[in-house]
Amino acid sequence: MATDSDGPAGTQQSETTAEVGRRQFLKRAGAAAAAGTVGAGVIGYAATNKRGAAKSLVCGYRAGDLPVVDPASAVWTRRSAFKVTMLVQNIATPHAPALVVPTLKVRALHNGTQIAFHLEWADNSKDELSGLARFNDAVAVQLAADFAKEAATGVTMGAVDNPVHILQWKASWQSDLDSGQKTSKDIWPNIYNDVRPEQLMPVDQAKSWYPGWAVGNPLSQRDKKSPVEEMVAVGFGTLTTHKEQEAVGKGIHDRNRWRVVIAMPMKGNGANKAQVTPGQTRQIAFAVWDGGEDQRGSRKQYALWVPMEVEAVA
Amino acid sequence: MPDVFNWQLDRPMKYQYEEARPQKQIAWIFDTNKCIACQTCTIACKSTWTSGSGQEYMLWNNVETKPFGFFPTGWDVKLLEIMGPDAWKDGKFAGQTVFESAPAAERVKGHLFDADHWSHPNLGEDEPAGEAARGTHIDKLPHDMWFSYLARICNHCTYPACLAACPRQAIYKRPEDGIVLVDQERCRGYQECASACPYKKTMYNEDTRVTEKCIACYPKIEQGLQPQCVTSCIGRIRLAGFISPPGKIDPKNPIDYLVKVKKVALPLYPQSGTEPNVYYIPPVHSKREYLRQMFGPGVDVAVDTYLKTKEDPQMLGLFMLFGSTERIIRQFEVKGSMAIGYDETGKELVSVPVTEPSVVREYFDRVNQTYVHNIT
Ligand code: SF4
Ligand code: SF4
DSSP states (O other): OOOOTTOOOOSSOSOOSHHHHHHHHHHHHHHHHHHTOOOHHHHHHHHHHHHTOOOOEEEEEOOSOOOTTOTTOHHHHTSOOEEEEOEEOOSSSSOOSSOOOOEEEEEEEEOSSEEEEEEEEEOSSOOOOOBTTBOOOEEEEEEESOGGGGGGOOTTTOBTTBOEEEEEEEHHHHHHHHHOOOOHHHHSTTOOOSOOHHHHSOHHHHGGGSHHHHTTOGGGOSOOSOSEEEEEESSTTOOEEOSOOOOEEEEEEETTEEEEEEEEESSOSSTTOOOOOTTOEEEEEEEEEOGGGTOOTTSSEEOOOEEEEEOOOO | OOEEEETTTTEEEEOSSOOOOOSSEEEEEEEGGGOOOOOHHHHHHHHHHOOSTTOTTOOSSEEEEETTOOSSTTHHHHHHHHHOSOOEETTEEOSOOTTTTOOTTOSSOOOOOOGGGGSOTTTTTTOOSSOOOTTOOOOSSSOSSOOEEEEEOOOOOSSOHHHHHOTTOOEEEOTTTOOEEEOTTTOOOOOHHHHHOTTOOEEEETTTTEEEEOOTTHHHHTTTBOOHHHHTOTTOOEEEEEEOOTTOOOTTSHHHIIIIISOOOEESSGGGSSOOOEEEEOOTTSOHHHHHHHHOTTHHHHHHHHHTGGGOHHHHHHHHHTTSOSBOOOEEEEETTEEEEEOTTSOEEEEEESSOOOOOOOSEETTTTEEOOOOO
């Protein structure tokens, strides 16, 4: 269960409950459809601006290496955070029953070649194992894959002609990287395995006892280099792992909160990766999962598009 | 949600997707009366498909004792709790399926079992429904005291709840044979299918972090062979084949004959709405109310028909073909004293005597100068 001692931030929009969030969303969607505009992203952005409450998220320029694997670095903590109001995802079934992460604090930096996001939220349980009926915490950022089509790109994970680039950090992957690949043995320390296939034969052969691993499912792979997965989506249910994995990051859990950095090249390789140019203002969106509350997949908190000013290189 | 037709409920129902019946629908007959719970089927399946790490707890095939056995623990009790009391009216289901009763936030009314429920596959094994007092005789049907075995696999449902629930469409039903599979590449381990399946037949692998399920031994099906659990069955209780779509009956097709002509084999908890494709011949000695709860309103006809098998050479002959060949029998006939199974081209696969020859041995063995005991 997540709690936030700061209370609702209201910087992006004032309503915080799921019901209000959904009704507002649909109302705006209806209004936008009547006005002939397209895409939920536009709707969120326009409404936010009308209220006049939103300040843009500023992605500051900082020369040299960014603290991409140190969420506790003073470079991050000295920077003031932009508070994003999270909404329970209740547009597509299935939904989480309730909003448990109402606010996400976001900081962003770039150095001209790499862009990094520092994401912080309250969560008093560290859920890093994924098992039977057991889910891990996670956070994601989303950008329109094509800047030129950004205004028409829906916050609801894009559409066929308007793909989105999603970077998801997973507590389970972080745990694999920090202290070794987790298996059923870590979830159930007293489990009895007579012998594991990989103890009997070379890994390449042993893989055939692990169907997901053998067919190349990214979740089943054991040679992780990063806790962040880069993906492309063209609407709900279409999330697909990108062939080019270039993102890095790190998450730490302390004092009942997660602090996570997700970083990517500003000019990533491969199709459908958001290319970010200094001086731009871009829309960015977020999602958070509380595994301890059985959140996974579509059972999540999401945010409407937030404008992000990417500082020019000084 | 689109309207689809569910013949087991005898009415249209709501489902996540449009009705799209496969060209052929795989189906099984399980004769519960012959099952001895030897678990050979369970082991045949396990050693073929789930001997890896992360699969230890997986029993794509399991055999449980009714009424007190279940795997996972309490799956059927929980299903009945979710579905509410039985609501059949003149053979039509008047209640709500797991799709129709889904809350607004869900696609299917389900629930997710934790590891505890998956830890006791032989709970309640061989436990009868009552306590035997000293001197109890079990001498009439249905028995006052009873238990029976229920062999279970994925039902490769016509309207799979697992498939409906997956927000990624990582589960698909093959158009060529109706087999329901989890795409091991696309699954992201959300376990929505595990929550949705009324029969609890999708299982999460903690080592690959994706979900797996019974694959109906599709590499065998593709070669015209019956699955491992069928061909290994000691009790010869099983037959796999293809069922004709609603409104069509081929009386020479063994599955159609038993399900649609004789109506002796029934789906398990049809009120779920998934149109499961394992058809059970109910255990005739078990309590009728319990059987009606399990198999729906067709139970009385099924039991009465089964008890008259002796008088029905067609049905008797077909039962003799169970476990007689590894190949899928597409057509059968009983000619005189022989039952014959054919493949899809009409080629004979096997022929068996409707009545097996029997020999009555003399009580006293003259050669060895000893009395012989009948041990079976
Ligand atoms: S029995 Fe369960 S897992 Fe199998 S097809 Fe039906 S709903 Fe899916
Ligand atoms: S092999 Fe046949 S008789 Fe033995 S438990 Fe399985 S279904 Fe029953």
